[in-house]
Amino acid sequence: MTGARPPGEPRRVAYLYLLPAFAVYAAFLLYPIGRAVQISLYDWDGLTLGRWAGLDNYVAIVADEGLRAAFGHALVLIVFYALIPLAIGLMLAAVLNHAKVRGLGFFRTVVFLPQVVAMVVVAVAWRRVYAPDGTLNTLLGALGLDSLTRGWLGDYTFALPAVGVVGTWFETGLVTVLLLAGMSRIPAELYEAARLDGAGAVREFFAVTLPSVRGEIAVALTLTVIAALRTFDLVYVTTRGGPGTSTSVPSYEVYHRAFGLSQVGSAAAIGITLTVIIFAVSFGINRFADRRIT
């Protein structure tokens, strides 16, 4: 969009067309985000007069062990939401792109389905899967692996990975469909050239396929990393951050601190930090993808 002259003649009437959208947007997004910055500089319980706190609430994000842990959990979720789906998606899409299999349309419909189901419903379903008498334990029992059964979401070690696997389940379809679309646009000549050079399937993947879908990888990572950072509904319904604080995540801490602990200033600071991280991540990933193209 840069460089090109904006189309059309200069027109004042443009402001009239913009006004309604901008008014709602400014009142319900821009103004509140400004207020969030302001509130984050106070020690405020939501009722009485706030006390100026300067950057204390931001310092606490680094200094407070619980908050640091919440952001650490978000990093773990990024592995499950973004990196594992990307690895699986690349493999799946590379295989499917070459194979002339029937039923690809049906497959796409099915693996994309988790994207449209309300996260609360997803969470209810997976709670059932992970329950002590749930599907996963039944399955393990049937395989003779009774020693592995447990209440997955109540386990200090396994609760966070269990929540992460839901993310993997949720995002893999999106990533695969995205990469498939990208790979189907790679010209066949590129593959032929690679074959003539004597490249095997693995070399071909790294020399031709991977560089050609860099744009799609950037989009996939942007979408899934942001989804991981914003995990809320899933944690709210499955674990409420527990057991202990083993699955607390930044978005849940925003909610919990503002409405459970009456630490509104701290909640706002976490929200602003999260916003900044999300902006930085999507900017960074796209910068990286752009630079590698040239």
Added chain:
Amino acid sequence: MISRGERVANYVILSVFAAFALFPIVTILSAALGPADSGGTAGLGNFAAAWEIGRFGTYLRSSLAVSAFVVVVSVLLSIMSGYAFGTMRFRGQSVLFYLFMLGIMMPSEAVAVPLYFDLRALGLIDTFWSIALPQVALSVAFGTFWMRAYFRAANRAIVEAARIDGASTWRILWQVLVPPARPAVVTLTVLVFMWTWNEFLIPLIMVTSESLRTAPLGLAFFQGQYTSGFTLLAAGSVIVATPVVIFYLFLQRHFVRGLLQGAVRE
């Protein structure tokens, strides 16, 4: 070219991943159609029981009202603002556009907290508006970006011809540009519908009365209160998920296109 063994392997891989994707969904569906928690009625009767006991009728009505409002208002506003950004030139254009772009990535958790306290001060908390208007704002940011991209690519010659004929900007928009934009508008509509229907955090924070609870919120509360089995919970989940899934099955192309392309920022 492809050997038989390779083809079989491909089908196995496809099937394994399709099964993984469907497994929790099948868990819910089979439970919803299974025996009742009390051991009594079974099958489709579970849905009627969930509707009654879980009050999903009320929640669906509330979700429908919020979704209809958010979809209609944000699509209309996005068409207008996208039109201005896509076809006109004015001072402050890029600054205003980047301001809108911020909204696409802005997490609702950051704005929901200050919104709650400000709306409470205005006495607007626990109203229809407190759920609907923040979601219009979130959708309008994306919608502006989406419709602008469409209008920029639209045929300039037709617009010029209409202008020479003396058509007003308003007529050019609705009679010349919008009719061929139907696919873009449909995609935007289904996305906004899905986001609004599935939204959880904003209704959770803004609403306390039961009559205003949206479907996902109602389901979360039902899950917390109803502990005598899984069948009704599963039936309720199916009720909550079904409207979007039906739209998805019929308009799949739009969902996939929107969710994949919508993310491609310039």
